[in-house]
Amino acid sequence: MALNQSAIQGLAAIVGPKSLLTDPGDCWPYGYDNSRRQGLPAAVAFVSNAEQVEALVQLANQHSFPVTARGLGTGTTGATVPERNGIVIAFERMNRILRIDPANRLAVVEPGVVNETLQRALGEHGFFWPPDPTSAAICTIGGNLAYNSAGPRAVKYGTPRENTLGLAAVTGSGQRIRAGVLTTKGVVGYDLTRLIIGSEGTLALITEATLKLTPVAEAKQTLRATYRDIHAAADAVAAIMAQPITPCALEFMDAAAIDMVRQYSDLGVSADTGALLMIEVDGPADCVSATADAVASAARNPGLLDLSVARDREQIAALWRTRKALSPALRHVAPKKINEDVVVPVSRIATFIDTLEQLAHQYRIRIVNFGHAGNGNIHVNLLVNPDDVDEMARAADCLAGVFDCVVALGGTLSGEHGVGLEKRDFIDREIDPPALALMRAIKAQFDPNGILNPGKGLPLIAPEIAPE
Amino acid sequence: MALNQSAIQGLAAIVGPKSLLTDPGDCWPYGYDNSRRQGLPAAVAFVSNAEQVEALVQLANQHSFPVTARGLGTGTTGATVPERNGIVIAFERMNRILRIDPANRLAVVEPGVVNETLQRALGEHGFFWPPDPTSAAICTIGGNLAYNSAGPRAVKYGTPRENTLGLAAVTGSGQRIRAGVLTTKGVVGYDLTRLIIGSEGTLALITEATLKLTPVAEAKQTLRATYRDIHAAADAVAAIMAQPITPCALEFMDAAAIDMVRQYSDLGVSADTGALLMIEVDGPADCVSATADAVASAARNPGLLDLSVARDREQIAALWRTRKALSPALRHVAPKKINEDVVVPVSRIATFIDTLEQLAHQYRIRIVNFGHAGNGNIHVNLLVNPDDVDEMARAADCLAGVFDCVVALGGTLSGEHGVGLEKRDFIDREIDPPALALMRAIKAQFDPNGILNPGKGLPLIAPEIAPE
Helix, strand or coil: CCCCHHHHHHHHHHHCHHHEECCHHHHHHHCECCCCCECCCCEEEECCCHHHHHHHHHHHHHHCCCEEEECCCCCCCCCCCCCCCCEEEECCCCCCEEEEEHHHCEEEECCCCEHHHHHHHHHCCCEECCCCCCCCCCCEHHHHHHHCCCCCCHHHHCCHHHCEEEEEEEECCCCEEEEECCCCCCCCCCCHHHHHCCCCCCCEEEEEEEEECEECCCEEEEEEEEECCHHHHHHHHHHHHCCCCCCCEEEEEEHHHHHHHHCCCCCCCCCCCCEEEEEEEEECHHHHHHHHHHHHHHHCCCCEEEEEEECCHHHHHHHHHHHHHHHHHHHHHCCCCEEEEEECCHHHHHHHHHHHHHHHHHHCCEEEEEEEHHHCEEEEEEECCCCCHHHHHHHHHHHHHHHHHHHHCCCECCCCCCCCCCCCCCHHHCCCHHHHHHHHHHHHHHCCCCCECCCCCCCCCCCCCCCC | CCCCHHHHHHHHHHHCHHHEECCHHHHHHHCECCCCCECCCCEEEECCCHHHHHHHHHHHHHHCCCEEEECCCCCCCCCCCCCCCCEEEECCCCCCEEEEEHHHCEEEECCCCEHHHHHHHHHCCCEECCCCCCCCCCCEHHHHHHHCCCCCCHHHHCCHHHCEEEEEEEECCCCEEEEECCCCCCCCCCCHHHHHCCCCCCCEEEEEEEEECEECCCEEEEEEEEECCHHHHHHHHHHHHCCCCCCCEEEEEEHHHHHHHHCCCCCCCCCCCCEEEEEEEEECHHHHHHHHHHHHHHHCCCCEEEEEEECCHHHHHHHHHHHHHHHHHHHHHCCCCEEEEEECCHHHHHHHHHHHHHHHHHHCCEEEEEEEHHHCEEEEEEECCCCCHHHHHHHHHHHHHHHHHHHHCCCECCCCCCCCCCCCCCHHHCCCHHHHHHHHHHHHHHCCCCCECCCCCCCCCCCCCCCC
C-alpha cells in the first residue's frame, strides 16, 4: 500500500517540503546501499534535529508505514534498503559536531557526521575516534554505530561498543531516550547504549552520540612481512598476539589476494609469496622503533620470506601500496563480488583459509581473502558474476559451507558489516533459540508496531502453517 | 511465606543435601554483603554447574520464590542481600578456570573464580584481566560482571563491559542462553552480553564468562604528586588526560583523606599538602622511563608541591603505602561509613570537591574523598555513626545533595559499586522515564515472573492509589 495523502502531508509538515522527496526518480538513489539489493521508498525525509525524528516515527506509528534510517548508504548487507512503500529517514544533513572536549576525552556528534570529517576535527586536538572502516571518507558515524563497524585499528583500540559513552535516540514507539553517560565508568540501569549499537536501526534511531576519544600516539611504524604460506603467516599472527605489544593494525592477504594485486601493479614481493602481513605499531616517538623491533621479532619464523620496516611517512605509504591496490583490483576483476566479513578465533585462521581453499575447489568459485588478522576478521570475497545463474547457485552453496565452517571453528558470521538482509537467514546457526527469542522480545519492547527497519537483522518468523 | 516442604525437597534434589543450607543459623552468613543491609534467606544452595542453576531457576518459577545470586558478598549496595523467604544461589564453589588461551587472548571461567586467583593464573601466561576492584583478593568474577566493577586500571584498560567477549547464563524464565562471541569483533544479533553485565543478577544468572585478556606490560613506574589544593591536582589530571600517554592508574586523595592517613602513619608529605595524586604508567622496559617523564611533565603546574618517581618495585611499594593506609584508617575512624562511588566528568572534579566541602559544612558531616581521578570516579565517604539518629538524618540529606550535584555536573550515581538497594530510589534522577520504562520492559522479558533478585537495581513501581 502506497503512502496516503495525509501521511505525505504529515511528512512535509514535519521536515518541510524542501526536505522531502516523493518522486520515484528522486527517491531511487536512496533505495540501495553497497549490497546488490534495492527497494524504492515511498518518500525520503531529510532530518536536521531529534524533534523531527521523533515526529516522523510517531507519524509512522500512526499511519503504519515502515521507517529505514540511512547515513550515506555504504553498508554492504542491505540494512538501509527500505521496504517498498516505507520511508527513508536520511541523516546526511544532520551532521554537526556538537562538542569536542579534550579534558574529558569525549566528542558529541550528530549521526550524519562523516567519519573522516570527525577524525580531522579531532586530530587538531590530538585525539581520534578508533573506529576506521575502509569507507571512512564517505561513511557516517551513525552508520558505524548501527553496524558496530570498526576497521584495522580495532585490534588495539576496539570497536564502537568500546568507544561510545552514550546515545540519544528515538525508539520505535517514538519516544526520545538518553542512554549511557558522559564518563568512562557508569553502571546505573541496564546498558541500552550497547544494545542500540549494532542493532541496525531496528530498535531506535540514534540522534546524538557521545564518543570516547583516544589520544593520537606520537609516532607510528609499519612492517610488511611476507611468508611462504598462510600457515607461517598465521603462526606469526598468534606469536604477535601472545607478546606484550599490541599492534594498532595487523592485516593479512592470502595468496589469491596477492596474485590479484600482482596482475595490476608492481608488488615488490617475490613470486613464491604465499601470504602477507601488514603490521603497524604506534607509541611515544622515543620508543616506537624498539616497539617495532619487538613485533618484528615475533613475526619471524622459518616460513618468513621477507620483512621490511618503514620508519617514516613515505616508506609507510610505499608499504601500504600493496594492500591499498587490492580493493581496486578486486572491483576490476569482479565488480559484483560477494564480500563477507566473518570472524574466527585468531588461532584458527590457517585452518579456516585451508577450508576456504577446499570450498573454492569444490564449488569452482574463485575466493580471495584478506582482512584484520589480529581480530580474526577475514574478508572472504567470492568472485562471481551475478549474471551467471549456475555460478551464483554454486556460490550460494559455497557460502553456506563458509558459514558452517565459521560456526564450527567458534567464530561469528559478521565482524563489522552487520546482518541486514544478507545474513538474516543464517544467524540462527550462531544464536541459540532462547537468545533469539529474547532479541525478538526486546525488539517488541522498543518497537511495538514493528515500524523500524522491518525484516532486518533478525530472521523472519516462519508463518504458521494454517490447518487445512 | 516460607518455602514449603516440596520446594525444599526440590532444592535438595537439585544440588544434593550437602550443598543446601536451610537452618537459619547456617543461612545467616549468606544474608548480608558489605552494605549495612541484611535479609535471612530461606535456603542457600551451592551450585557447581549450569544445569543446577537452570533447574533451581525453574523450580523458583514453579514455586514463586525469589532467587538472589551471590559470589563472595563483597558488594556494597545490598544487591546480594536476599529477599526474606527467597533463596540464595551461592556460586562460590563453581569456581573453575575452564580455559586460558593466550593465542586468542581469552579465558573461559566459571563465575565463582576469585579475581586474584584468575590474575595469578593469567600472569603465568603473561596476561591479565583488567578489572581489579580493591577487593580483588576476595571478590569473584561473577560479582565483577554483575556490577561492572573495575578499579584503578580502568582508566587505561576499561571495565568488564570492554573486557568480556561472551557469557553463558540462565535467564529468569529458566532458559540457558549463550551471548556474545569468542572473538574481539562480532555484530550478529543484539548485544545481550553487555546488557547482562551490570544488571546485578536481575536479568540472568551468569554461569560462564569468556574474558578478553590483555598482555602484561614489561615494566611499570609510579609517580606520587602532591599539590597545594584540589584545584591544582584537578588541573594536573586534566593535563595528563589531554596528552598522548594514558596512565594505567591515576588515583587521588583529597585533604581530608590525607589528614586521616596522617593520624595513623608517617606519610612523608608536607603539612600543607591539599591533594595527592598517585600515577602509574606501564609499557616496554626500554621506554617506561620516558613515559613516566612525559606524564610527570603534564603533572607539573604552579600548585605542585612535590613529585616523586618510583622506578623499581621497592620504591613503588613505598609510594603506594599512603594510598593503601587510607582504607584501614577509614575503617578505624568510621567502621560504618557511607561509601559512595559517584562519577563526574574529569574536568568537573574540582567543582565537585568544592561542593562536597560546602555540603560537609552545611550538614556537619565529615566527608573524605579519594578515588579514580582518571575516570572521574570519586569515592565519597561520609563518616557517620549509624547509632546517631540525628547524624544519620543529616547524612541522608547530605547524600541527596551529593547526588543532585553529581547529576547537575553531568555525572553518574555509580561507577562500579552498582545500584542494588542503596541507590535504587535515586536512579530516576539520572535515567529518563522512557528509558526506565524500557529497562523494566526488558526485565519482564528476561524474568517474566520477577523471581530474579526482585527489588534491586531499578526503582520500585509506586503502587497506584486506589480510588476512594
